[in-house]
Amino acid sequence: MPAEAKPHTPARARPDTAARPASAPLTERQEARRRRILAATAQLAGRGGFDAVQMREVAEASQVALGTLYRYFPSKIHLLVATMQDQLEHLHAALRRRPPSGDSAAERVAETLMRAFRALQREPQLADAMVRALTFADRSVSPEVDQVSRQTTAIILDAMGRDRPTPEQLSAVRVIEHTWHSALITWLSGRASIAQVKVDIETACRLIELTDEGV
Helix, strand or coil, X not given: CCCCCCCCCCCCCCHHHCCCCCCCCCCHHHHHHHHHHHHHHHHHHHHHCHHHCCXXXXXXXXXXXXXXXXXXXXXXXXXXXXXXXXXXXXXXXXXXHCCCCCCCHHHHHHHHHHHHHHHHXXXXXXXXXXXXXXXXXXXXXXXXXXXXXXXXXXXXXXHHCCCCCCHHHHHHHHHHHHHHHHHHHHHHCXXXXXXXXXXXXXXXXXXXXXXXXXX
């Protein structure tokens, strides 16, 4: 399908849709609009995967102008990476309501990541679209990718029970994140079973025990 051209931005945009600095906080109305956009993206991706997410269709489904959509998300990749961050936020909230029950930090992190994996497994088309977006992301999407990484790190650290992790523990967390992401890719491509994913994640989580100083 041909790429959609970015629409021309009118010289006099409406105040509520005008371009804003990336660091500016969203108003209540803007946040509600952003949530509609992310929900529409997740729905479209859940039905048809990566190719089903087209900016014009997202704009129509979320009832926003196409130009407004581009001001929030400059590209489809930005949009899908932000959708993954949003999905992880929902997962984090669910995990806080029902924390993992393992006795050790390694067991709790493995249980947490498998719960995340199973949540993505329930919507494989959406999972594939988000992971492909992360894979295709270039430097222009670095802020959104960094948010996904920070959210994943926060989920793992909560499961570990570490408010102030050591540098060695943070290194272990990064390796665990890489393993989880790689395992997700291999499962989505049909090159790994769920059982293999579980073993790989549990193996990576044992790094926590090697860096645990008994704090």
